[in-house]
Amino acid sequence: MSQELDRISLTLPPEMVDHLDRIIEDWDYSSRSEAVRDALRDLFAAYDWETEEGGVHHGTITLAHDHHENDIADHLQSVQHDRTGIITATQHIHISHDQCLETITVNGPRKEISELANELRSIDGVSQVKVVVVGS
Structure with missing residues (x-):
């Protein structure tokens, strides 16, 4: 990934980390960060759909x-x-x-x-x- 990235910290309960790690392995993500970025893109799309009055x-x-x-x-x-x-x-x-x-x-x-x-x-x-x- 060639773009500049900001580092953040994320605190999760152990069962969520275990579930995330299973998804990463099953879906061949390169890292936890990439899986979280993917999930956040979905969250952003859902949020924009619910809140944006304009836009395409x-x-x-x-x-x-x-x-x-x-x-x-x-x-x-x-x-x-x-x-x-x-x-x-x-x-x-x-x-x-x-x-x-x-x-x-x-x-x-x-x-x-x-x-x-x-x-x-x-x-x-x-x-x-x-x-x-x-x-x-």
């Missing part, structure tokens, strides 16, 4: 649905066409005879991403919606 967020909306439900494919497509300003890509996967998984890549203001997710949640046949945002 990047992420995905993933939803599971029953593709046999009342014209759900047409309904989902209609909603997505109405939101082309924030949708950059979509992926549709058949996970079983009845169930599909759709991933919608989004780029836009928090309010618009949340409105899209809520609109998708309200569609009959959609069983789960998950929004994941990542830092800039």
Whole structure:
């Protein structure tokens, strides 16, 4: 890592250190510091998502649905066409005879991403919606 770094101290209970060390080994982190930096990036993205009124967020909306439900494919497509300003890509996967998984890549203001997710949640046949945002 070529950037300048500040050193801080972190105090954790032994069970958290043990858990962190298992993660470092399992996920092949180069150090505790790198694992903590990774976790902090996730924390920062979640914080920014919750608190920033402005700004652009990047992420995905993933939803599971029953593709046999009342014209759900047409309904989902209609909603997505109405939101082309924030949708950059979509992926549709058949996970079983009845169930599909759709991933919608989004780029836009928090309010618009949340409105899209809520609109998708309200569609009959959609069983789960998950929004994941990542830092800039």
